[in-house]
Amino acid sequence: MAVTTELVLVRHGEANNNRTGTVGGEHGCTGLTFHGRNQVEPLAKRLATEHHDRPYTAFYGSPRRRVLETIEVLTATLPLKATILDDLRGPDHGDADGLQWRDVKSAFGGPPQHNPDEPYATGSETWNAYLARATTTLQQIIDKHLGERILIAGHGETIEAVHVLLMQLPAPVRLNLGFVTDHASLTRWQQHVNRFDRRTWMLAAHNDTRHLAGAKP
Secondary structure, eight states, rough: EEEEEEEEEEEEOOOOHHHHHHHSSSOOOOOOOOOHHHHHOOOOOOOOHHHHHSSSEEEOOOHHHHHHHHHHHHHSOOOOOEEEGGGOOOOOOOOTTTTHHHHHHHHSSSOOOGSTTTOOOOOOOOOHHHHHHHHHHHHHHHHHTTTSEEEEEOOOHHHHHHHHHHHHHHHHHHTTOOOOOOTTEEEEEEEETTTTTTTTEEEEEEEOOOGGTTOOO
16 A cells, blocks of 8 residues: 555644643633643654655644744744635634633533534534534645645644544544544554555554654653
């Protein structure tokens, strides 16, 4: 089999919101922690090595501050310019933005994924509405760059969305399924084509953090 399209996704480094347990939307996100920046530096070196061996031809990112700061660290080493797409942002949190996640989940009766067709706060997206937006955008990116190597910097939710898209996971299955995705981790999907010209998406890596072995806390 030969690899045609390759989609590589990275999650942002540790953010202040992750450390404090607050909802990090458009207004609540206050960027990366010092440790988060240290996590992204070895990721950048790894991606730069991969880029040298087989160049990325497209780089996309979320507009949230923690991702923009991650991209800033990445592009200091990686000779690529990121295209920021608004629809790659994480879920819209409405009035929950900036609140404690513990309080939001207590009021809602669980995380957004557990009641995916109901908004978890006034003005928030439902989980399924977020997935519809994210998967549509991800498919558009893939269609635009068929046969190329694509890099995306985003959120844990971005990586969950690409798994939903490429595994074609139906809504009932998603209720009892999730994915552990660490900060500054790498996820890799490859589209393989065999000698019969059959094209298959294959998950080559998920939550790969080998590059973080020496990251300072």
